[in-house]
Amino acid sequence: MRPSLGAAFAAAGCVLVPAALFMVFVYVPTEASQGIVQRIFYFHVPCAWVAFLGFGLSAVAGAFYLFFAQQVWDDIGYAAAEVGMLFCTLVLITGSLWAKPIWGTWWTWDSRLTTTFILWLLYAGYLLLRAMGEENEQVARLAAVVAIVAVLDIPLIVISVRLWRTIHPAVLVTRSGEHGLEDPRMLQTLAVSMLAISALSAWLFWLRLKTLRAKSRLFELRRMLATAQAIGDGAP
Amino acid sequence: MLTGFCALLHKDLTLERRGGRVVIELCVLSLLVLVVLVVAYGPETGGRPESAAGALWVALILSGLPGASLAVAAEHENDCLTGLRLSPLEPATIYAAKVAAVALSMAVSQAATLLLLVLFFNLQFDLNLLRLIPILxxxxLGLCALSTLLGTITSRLRAGEMLLALLTAPLYVPELIAGVKASAAVLSGASLAAVVLPLKILAACDLLFVVCGYLLFEYLAG
Structure with missing residues (x-):
């Protein structure tokens, strides 16, 4: 069988995910002030990174679809938005799990939490549009526009901890501009987790893209068949 | 471009003057939303600027979305949008004219909503209310720019109005937060300084939505 990019992503995920789990639960030292709960940070941050990457890719693919009107860009945008949505949901869940013992509440209307939740709502709307709208070019064009407009929320999320008074920690780059991970093992663990979640998401994206490409091809074949039948019916 | 814009705006306003369909629907919807909110809040809400500001903006969104949808849907009857696209007008000009027409209809209904708000929430009817005008x-403008852009396609779909609300409301949240803050500050008689930042956010969001609509409308109306 010919090796594919998807198989490479799957293999990387199979190696990196157990490695990341080992490093998060065994290798990395427990953070002094927050205790064991802080370890969720090594899943939370990579999930956020992958979600932003997915939504960013969806917007770029949307722009290419509007300009070039090629179905492949629409499929890439859709698949990327789905993967982004999955990991954005995980960001909100892991954030809530961390917030309960640290802040004493599952949720608070903090600026970063609110802007992230708005992003989630925007892409929930995007996916509903895809699910409820008909399979046609107009819906694909509208979805591309929504993806482009929605992605403007991401810079707002990134700078929200510096723009407004917020209780969300700024760990990677603190408000004073330094990086907040004192122990080098913390940085190593975060790097491996980032790679693991990235490989996993790339594999999921690849699988979904293949399904969507097959679906698009099927629609194209059906359309061609209908055209051929119409021509055949019209022939004397 | 300006001639085409004025001609399209004139066409929409003439239709509205003859039928008054959008304005009447918006006014009735605003009235209903305010009544529902007053009943839900209870009688102790009288005179509270925070509740009144919240109610004003809920009425704006809940009446504005169907209003914009209605105005855009009118262009799909007899495929008028295709006719407009075949004219020498730039798609951006068509978009600007539609936004202006919907915004004017909504502004009329907003004036009526403001009067009802004073009545239902037992507010002071004074010159202070005039300070709400730029905020509203x-x-x-932001709501119209956004809903006209997205409504161009959703109005052609099944469950289009629901989809329009699902897509527009999250994008409108920054404006909603800024608008409610600014309105509450004005209604509680706060100084101008308290309104400056929310006004800047509203203006920035408006600029963003209008520019996005102006650039992207041609891909949706095609």
Whole structure:
């Protein structure tokens, strides 16, 4: 069988995910002030990174679809938005799990939490549009526009901890501009987790893209068949 | 471009003057939303600027979305949008004219909503209310720019109005937060300084939505 990019992503995920789990639960030292709960940070941050990457890719693919009107860009945008949505949901869940013992509440209307939740709502709307709208070019064009407009929320999320008074920690780059991970093992663990979640998401994206490409091809074949039948019916 | 814009705006306003379909629907919807909110809040809400500001903006969104949808849907009857696209007008000009027409209809209904708000929430009917006008105008422009852009396609779909609300409401949240803050500050008689930042956010969001609509409308209306 010919090796594919998807198989490479799957293999990387199979190696990196157990490695990341080992490093998060065994290798990395427990953070002094927050205790064991802080370890969720090594899943939370990579999930956020992958979600932003997915939504960013969806917007770029949307722009290419509007300009070039090629179905492949629409499929890439859709698949990327789905993967982004999955990991954005995980960001909100892991954030809530961390917030309960640290802040004493599952949720608070903090600026970063609110802007992230708005992003989630925007892409929930995007996916509903895809699910409820008909399979046609107009819906694909509208979805591309929504993806482009929605992605403007991401810079707002990134700078929200510096723009407004917020209780969300700024760990990677603190408000004073330094990086907040004192122990080098913390940085190593975060790097491996980032790679693991990235490989996993790339594999999921690849699988979904293949399904969507097959679906698009099927629609194209059906359309061609209908055209051929119409021509055949019209022939004397 | 300006001639085409004025001609399209004139066409929409003439239709509205003859039928008054959008304005009447918006006014009735605003009235209903305010009544529902007053009943839900209870009688102790009288005179509270925070509740009144919240109610004003809920009425703006809940009446504005179907209003914009209605105005855009009118262009799909007899495929008028295709006719407009075949004219020498730039798609951006068509978009600008539609936004202006919907915004004017909404501004009329907003004036009626403001009067009802004073009545239902037992507010002071004084010159202070005039300070709400720029806030409401900016909020209305943002909502119209966004809902006209997205409504161009959703109005052609099954469950289009629901999809329009699902897509527009999250994008409108920054304007909603700024608008409610600014309106509450004005209604509680706060100084101008308290309104400056929310006004800047409203203006920035408006600019963003209008520019996005102006650039992207041609891909949706095609």
């Amino acid at each position: 105008l900016l909020g209305t």
